Amino acid sequence: QKEVEQNSGPLSVPEGAIASLNCTYSDRGSQSFFWYRQYSGKSPELIMFIYSNGDKEDGRFTAQLNKASQYVSLLIRDSQPSDSATYLCAVRIVAGSNYQLIWGAGTKLIIKP
């Protein structure tokens, strides 16, 4: 059973601080890794994806991937109240002749003003 695990939280971070979200996965063959943000009552939307070891930065967001340790993280710098949401980690695996995303249960992030 291929799994993706996240701490469900809530993770409470003061405004302006760095929020760090972590995700571990079980399938060593995983190829691409995605972070989605989901506001309450809304649909998930992609923030970043990463497929190479190391860091990938996009504005205030940095995704970090360590395939040897099988974890991927998302850092949010200068956290804003508008960043308060559930963050879903998804991992792409090969399923037969196709690809499939395996989803974590999400981490609820609360940014306190």
Next chain:
Amino acid sequence: DTAVSQTPKYLVTQMGNDKSIKCEQNLGHDTMYWYKQDSKKFLKIMFSYNNKELIINETVPNRFSPKSPDKAHLNLHINSLELGDSAVYFCASSHLGGTNNEQFFGPGTRLTVL
């Protein structure tokens, strides 16, 4: 402008009824998905179609039957609804190949079974 649309947005029905949810995407994607998100926010894949062909069929009761008339549409029909079917159902679409399989989600259909 809407990329992935679903109808209806809300669905309230009695146990035992049959209902359908429709999904359409105008992104030119070749793959579409149905997900179920329960009250604990866990997003579970149910089905996936690539160019009208079923490619993912997770362990889902036979009461759920997807249908893809063309690659821009994926509908979900549910027979004999049960209380446990209450959830938010999301449709999504993507390209299947490449490194980035970003999935674009519809707004969701909140199903409540009474």
